[in-house]
Structure formats: C-alpha cells, structure tokens
Amino acid sequence: GDPFHGAPGVVGWGERNRGWSMLAWDRLCLPKGMGGLGFRDLRLFNVALLGRQVWRLIQCKDTLCYKVLSAKYFPDGNVLCPKHTYNPSFTWKSIAQAAKLLNEGFGWTVGNGKSIQIWQDNWGF
Numbered sequence: 605g606d607p608f609h610g611a612p613g614v615v616g617w618g619e620r621n622r623g624w625s626m627l628a629w630d631r632l633c634l635p636k637g638m639g640g641l642g643f644r645d646l647r648l649f650n651v652a653l654l655g656r657q658v659w660r661l662i663q664c665k666d667t668l669c670y671k672v673l674s675a676k677y678f679p680d681g682n683v684l685c686p687k688h689t690y691n692p693s694f695t696w697k698s699i700a701q702a703a704k705l706l707n708e709g710f711g712w713t714v715g716n717g718k719s720i721q722i723w724q725d726n727w728g729f
Contacts (some may be wrong), residue, residue: 629645661699662683677689686700710721
C-alpha cells in the first residue's frame with residue numbers, strides 16, 4: 605500500500621487524507637515563513653541570472669565576452685538595442701531576451717539630448 609496514506613503532518617494531504625491538495629505556484633514559491641514551500645520560480649531565477657550577464661555587458665566593456673558578442677550582435681555598443689541577425693546562438697538569444705525584459709523596466713534621462721533616438725526610444729505609450 606501507500607506508505608504515506610494517513611500519515612499525519614505530510615504536506616499536501618487534503619482534508620481527511622483523500623489526496624494531494626493543489627496549491628498555486630506563486631504560493632509554493634513564497635518563503636516558508638510566509639506559508640509557502642520556498643520553491644524558486646526557475647523562470648524568474650533564470651531571467652535574474654541572465655540579467656546579471658546583461659548588466660556585465662553594459663558595465664564591463666573590456667572583457668572578451670563583450671568584444672565577441674558586441675562584434676556580432678550589437679556593434680554600436682548598446683546591448684539593449686541589438687541588430688537583427690540570422691541564426692543567433694542560443695546564448696545570445698537568452699541574453700537578448702533578458703535584455704528586452706530589463707529594457708522594458710528601465711527608465712532613462714534626457715541628459716544633453718545627444719543620445720535621444722526619437723523613432724526608436726520607448727516614450728511610454
């Protein structure tokens with residue numbers, strides 16, 4: 605038989621031990637102290653790790669990784685506005701997707717106005 609059937613304290617057992625209770629994923633990802641199970645949302649975790657790589661590409665322009673990726677995918681030096689290429693690598697597609705998500709959340713300042721691209725910049729519409 606089922607070794608857990610009727611076992612007290614087993615997480616997930618519904619009332620009267622009739623089976624597993626279904627919980628929403630966002631609830632399972634809450635920390636244990638907040639009633640969740642502390643699972644990581646792997647999609648968000650992956651985006652965070654890739655976002656870190658995007659940030660490194662923005663900040664560390666003297667690395668070999670920057671030089672190789674920028675030569676092929678963003679020759680103007682702006683990782684947030686890459687050129688379209690045929691058959692990009694899996695690595696670049698992953699980084700570009702994270703860059704797109706980050707760019708949607710970034711704000712910018714006008715400064716002296718020389719870097720404004722009136723037709724390409726997101727004006728919040």
